[in-house]
Amino acid sequence: MAPFDISSLLARRASQSDEGAIVRMSQRARELRAKGQDIASLTIGEPDFDTPAHIQAAAAEAMRKGLTHYSPVTGILELRQALAKKLKDENGLDYAANEIVIANGAKQAIANAVLALVEPGDEVILLSPYWVSYEITVRLAGGVPIILKADVDEDFKAPPARIAAALTERTKLLILNSPSNPTGAVWSRPELEALAEVVKSHPRLMVLSDEIYEYILFDGKMTSFASLPGMRERSITVNGFSKSFAMTGWRLGYAAGPAPLAVAMARLQSGITAGANSFVQHAALTALSAPRDDVEKMRARYEIRRDMVVKALTAIPGLRLAPIPATFYAFPDVGAFLGRKAGNHVMDSVDTLCDWLLEEHGVATVPGSAFGDPSCIRLSFATGEAELEKALARFAEGLNRLSA
Ligand SMILES: Cc1ncc(COP(=O)(O)O)c(C=O)c1O
Structure with a gap:
């Protein structure tokens, strides 16, 4: 043998x-x-x-209080409510707490969303240059990545006509990352509006908007794709604490989307990780509510x-x-x-x-x-x-x- x-x-x-x-x-x-x-x-x-000292202290305090047990799969209610308020106040988005699924990092939130939506053979548009984890996750789901490139002269943002031309009846999802890793590009509101027109022209296209670099902004304004008219039902908004609050090692992110999608993401997450760390979620509550100096x-x-x-x-x-x-x-x-x-x-x-x-x-x-x-x-x-x-x-x- x-x-x-x-x-x-x-x-x-x-x-x-x-x-x-x-x-x-x-x-x-x-x-x-x-x-x-x-x-x-x-x-x-x-x-x-x-990580800022007051956020570290909040985690230690939560542990001291015994908040070290499993949390609900979708995350603790207080944090989901605080995130719903953040999304409303800062991004103009209307999500109820039960439309938000807290995960172990934005990376897992993205995986939850992709696995909840993409069937084998579904096409997923990736706008290159792009964060390669998207491609890995799409392939894991059996999806077919359709990579559309934009170059330096286009400020690395694919024009709507290029995106429209790539759509087929098998297209299911487009992944948008503004502000972008690796380019630092930000899609302006008019650019997003033009993208929304393309989305409207397709019967089943959804957009995953990864907004994790939202607070590291120097020029212009940040617009959340889902805040555009008609786009809430077509979007999943992903964000997290890693970059903005210097909390990479804490592993905390979230996805917000229409209720049936949130239920599907929670079902998957329940089977894979059972949800995010409990005392980290309490620290995140402090991160959101304390002054942002x-x-x-x-x-x-x-x-x-x-x-x-x-x-x-x-x-x-x-x-x-x-x-x-x-x-x-x-x-x-x-x-x-x-x-x-x-x-x-x-x-x-x-x-x-x-x-x-x-x-x-x-x-x-x-x-x-x-x-x-x-x-x-x-x-x-x-x-x-x-x-x-x-x-x-x-x-x-x-x-x-x-x-x-
Ligand atoms: C565009 C983008 N999205 C998501 C993530 C993952 O963030 P998290 O640490 O919350 O999983 C990263 C990390 O590099 C990133 O660059």
Whole structure:
């Protein structure tokens, strides 16, 4: 008998990962650091700030009070009511508490929504550049991702005609992420209105609007897609605490949608995780109700860094940059540098370029190929100003060194 081999038993669906390039780049950066090299890293997709102290204290207090048991599958009622109020006051959305499902992070809220809606063979429109987890989740549900690309000249926002042309009778869902990871783009109200017209023209198209970077906004206004006339019934609004409140490790997010969809999401969540952590939900109540000074301080720091990034990147000849009105990401187009050389080393792809920038110039970034755009590089500015300054100088020095 052949020796027992567990790897041959693994399900195919477990072979996909959404973080390949990010993990590879951060791992290599760690290895080089361990060898004593000075590496400046712009890879990480999470706030470099700690969770505000009053939110930490609220979690500790909830634990002390014994709020450590299972919570209802959809989340504690007080938090769902507080979220309904937040969505009403800040986003102009009317959701009842029973139309909100709290989950272990926005990531799980997205998985709940996709699994609750998408049948095998259903087409799901993904607007590239995009956060690759969407694609993994759609495939997990047996859906067919239809990837529509927009480039730097379009500020990375696909025009409505391109979306309309991609719709078929099998289209079920479109995933919208404004503000966007990795581009920092924000869809304006008129742009969303044009998208809503496309949605109205299709008999069964739903939109999942991932608004997790809502509070990290520098220019313009944030509009929730579901707040547009007629779009509430066609939408699922997803948000979470990770980015805005620097609570990535707490794992808390939510999805709001029409009641039957909320029931379906809760049913799935019940079978998979039974719901979010109970004392974290109590801490989140404090995060929502307490003054938002810390949130504003973090936002202001990201804005300073955004300005540093824009100044440094726009000074690099050949690099193209779209506006970055939000998030802590820049997504410059470095297409003009592909094919250029350093000595005999040809930058034949953005992956090669990112590897070379790391190995030769000590700056870690993520190739845009990880987000569906092989001409771009993602730089995260969720890092201290001194490290950022150093990283930007190295990035510019590397690109400027390349010859045709
Ligand atoms: C666009 C987007 N949506 C959702 C998430 C996941 O957030 P959470 O930590 O709440 O699962 C991320 C995290 O990187 C993200 O970039």
